[in-house]
Amino acid sequence: MAPEAPVTATLPAPIYGAWMMHTEGRMPRRKSYEAKIDFLQILDENGKLDARLAKDTLTDEQVVASYEQMWICREYDETAFKLQRSGRMGTYPQNKGQEAAAIGSALAMKKGADWLVPCYRENAALFMHGLPMHYILLHWMGDERGNQVPEGVNQTPISIPIGTHMLHATGIAWAMKLRGDEDSAVITYFGDGATSEGDFHGAMNFASTLQVPCVFMCQNNQWAISVPRSEQMRSPTVAQKAIAYEMPTIQVDGNDIFAVYKAVKDARDRAVDGGGPSFIEAVTYRLGDHTTADDARRYRDQAELDSWLEKDPIIRIRKYLESKDLWSEKDQKKLGERAKKIVAEVVKTAEGIEDPTTDDIFNYTFAGLCDELETQRETLRTNSLGQFPEQAGLRGRAERV
Amino acid sequence: MAQLTLVQAINQALDQEMERDERVVVLGEDVGVNGGVFRVTEGLAEKHGKHRCQNTPLDESGIMGTAIGLAMADMRPIPEIQFEGFLGPAYDQLVNHAARFRTRTRGAITIPLTVRVPVGGGIHAPELHSDSPEAIYAHTPGLKVVMPSTPHDAKGLLLASIRDPDPVVFFEPKRVYRSFREEVPEDDYEIEIGKAKVVSEGEDLTVVSWGASVFQCLEAMDNLPEDVSVELIDLRTIYPIDMDTIIASVEKTGRCVIVHEAPKTCGMGAELTARIQEHCFLSLEAPVQRVAGFDTVMPYYKLELDYLPDAARIGEGVKACLAY
Structure with missing residues (x-):
């Protein structure tokens, strides 16, 4: 679009000049723009493996262990759902269907050296990197102690607001670069919806310009509550x-543990070699509702859900294991029982933890409590008002009685 | 007249205003087919078209910022932010832009938008889903802040807010969303922004509250000795503050207790207390008493009922103020 009136001599005409010369005054037009994006699948929906691509990825033992992990986490997920339905837990977002993305990526990251900066649909990855399994239940039971990540476990707590945590991942990776940490990187998880937030773009741009060792792992599960991709x-x-x-x-293919592992492994290798950040879109599907607080049948076609049920990551990995004689009915029976036992134990642990006292509301506001907060803490302890130290029984009790 | 919940009353107001004024556009995350996370916009997309009840990308700053643009272009946007905690990403657009345009342009550009935001605790919600940030926005010049506590008031105040020429933050106490029904006229009616309501008249002491806490105050009053006569004021609009109603009451009773969910320090109770002593100093028989949330992060739900002022704590506050 050339300006209709001639540009006056006082204006810096060369601003337009460069592209006008090449395009004769018009913006270049293309019918459409198509980005070239590679798609990686190694294990298909029928459990058939592309052996060439699978080379140097997962050993048989790792695949078996991953399957077991997946099964246990599915049991955990379904149990968590039931806990909510029976009033023993608050809102819970099911992870069902996204286990391959979580487990494949967690396998590719280095436990103890790397950091995980999650959203809330990759529980399995957190467990594999050391988070005790009852912590997640405790969180959804309305208890902050579920966020009190144990010493030595390099992960941030699950992030409830959407898309704010990727910036933190970039920051952690930046620190690694500044300190010259060797053989460590960060992976951050988020959904397709999160990429609409401004913070996502900030995180990507910072990571890119600073060339920090960060892996951006988008679990594209096709739905952000009721909004399709x-x-x-x-x-x-x-x-x-x-x-x-x-x-x-x-x-x-986010339901293909081999593909996820390979992509994340490549990205991590690149990151620790000083190659900067990478992006991975794991194409998967949210088999459950957004959380227990909604009902996806209101906005989602049953046919679409059914087609994805067939692509369940658990089905294909089992088919693969069976085809290679790495798994039997007997193994399955044993695993089923083991999973139930593990999860029952985890629930027992979470429910067995004594309720927090009201002090817990105050104690972490600052490293040390100011007088005002001490007064308020005391007033809640004594069921009084919280207005003055006297009311809290901290001063002048004798005069008042 | 129909008996409606708070959700239904707000839905009716939105529906009727969309019908009446084609400039009205609802926008937000999941407001379309799903009717919003609390179903407040249920049926609006089907009835008025998806383009008038627009699902947006997951971007609160985007929602607020584009709503500002719509408002500049003489539309009447009603953005929904799913929970008060998610006003965070929209804060810059709301506070630094929506609130300031009229002043910045000396009236040339104005922003008639009404942002609807579920507010407050008590529903077992996750982190960042239970806060009470009304004072932050009352402290922002250029914003009006409304928080009805009943279905009837919600409809009239929402219609007034949408028709207001300036940005209004319309807080909807989620604890009240479906807690009870009351008669709501089918007709078009407005309740003036900036007018409090005397819920019950009394002689001995004034209680001022708003949002879901109003019902805790009522419960506390039920538990008081029969000879104590309390006047309960539902502020309804947080800003501008209806000082006339408060002054008239405190001059009569000489005692005042302010109740809110938000943290005590710099909560609205602080502002009201300052104004009461400015206006009613010689009428006061006791220091103004605040019963509020604590100066901490709103706890997860295992402890939220300990945090929120309940009838027992409010009763203590009333007794302390009476005994002074």
């Missing part, structure tokens, strides 16, 4: 958003 963004892939930040990017 197609209404969330116009771009046909999430992965292409990383192109704007000059970041290596790939789309993988």
Whole structure:
């Protein structure tokens, strides 16, 4: 669009000049823009493995262990759902269907050296990197102690607001770079909806310009509560958003543990070698509702859900294991029982923890409590008002009695 | 007249205003087919078209910022932010832009938007879903802040807010959403912004509250000795403050207790207390008493009922103020 009136001599005409010369006054037009994004799948829906691509990925033992992990986490997830339904727990977001993305990525990251900065749909990854399983239940039971990540476990607590935590991941990775940490990187998890938040773009841009060792792991589960991906963004892939930040990017079958592992492993290798951040879009599906507080049948087609039920990551990994004689009915029976036992124990632990006292509301406000907060803490202890130290029984009790 | 819940009354107000004024556009996360996380916008997309009840990308700053643009262009946007905690990402747009445009442009550009926000605790919700940040927005010049506690008031105040020429933060106490029904006229009616309501008249002491806490105050009053006569004021609008109603009451009773869920320090109770002593100093028989949340992060739900002022604590406050 050339200006209609000639540009006056006082204006810096060369601003327009450069592209006008090449385009004869018109913006270049293309019919459509298509980003080229590679898609990686190694284990297909029928459990058939691409042996060439699978080379140097997971050992048989790792695959068996991953399957077991997946099964246990599914049992955990279904149990958590039932706890909510029976009034023993508050709102809970099911992870069902996304276990391969969580477990494949967690396997590719280095426990103890790397940091995990999660959202709330990758419980399995957190457990594999050392979070005791009852912590997540405790969180959803309305208890902050579920966020009190144990010493030595490098992860932030699950993040309830959407998309705010990726910036923290970038910051942690930045610290690693500044300190010169060797062989450590960060992975941050988020959904397709989170990429609409401004903070997502800030995190990507910082990570890219600073070239920090961070892996951006988008679990594209197709739905942000009731909003489908197609209404969330116009771009046909999430992965292409990383192109704007000059970041290596790939789309993988998120229900294929081999593909997830390989992509994350490559990204981590690149990160620790000083190659900066990478982006991975794991294409998966939220088999459950957003949380126990909604009902996806209000907005989602049953047919769509059914088609994804067939792509369940658990089904294909089991088919694969059976085809290689790595798994039997007997193993399955044993695993089923073991999973139930483990989860029952975890529930017992979470429910057995004594309720927090009201002091817990105050004690972590600052490293040390100011007088005002001490007074308030005391007033809640004594069921009084919290207005003056006297009311809390901290001063002048004798005169008042 | 129909018996409606708070959710239904707000839904009716939105529906009727969308019908009456085609400039009204509802926008927010999940407000379309799903009817919002609390179903407040249920049926609006079907009836008025998806383009007038627009599902947006998951971006609160985007929701607020584009609502400002819509308002500048003479539309009447009603953005919904799913929970008060998620006003955080929209804060810059709301506080630094929506609230300031009229002043910045000396009236040339104005922002008639009404942002609807569920507020407060007590429903077993997750982190960042239970806060009470009304004082933050009352402290922001250029914003009006409304918090009805009943279905009837909600409809009239929402219609007044949408028709107000300036940005209004419309807080909806989630604890009240479905807690009871009352008669709500089908007709179009407004309740003036900036007018408190005397819920019950009394002689001995004034209680001022708003939002869900009003019902805790009523419960506390039921538990008081029969010879104690309390006047309960539901503020309804947090800003501008209806000082006339409060002054008239405190001049009569000489004693005042203010109750709110938000942290005590710099909560609205502080502002009201300051104004009461400015206006009613010689009428006061006792220091103004605040019964409020604590100066801590709102706890997760295992402890939320300990945090929120309940009838027992409010009763203690009333007794302390009476005994002074």
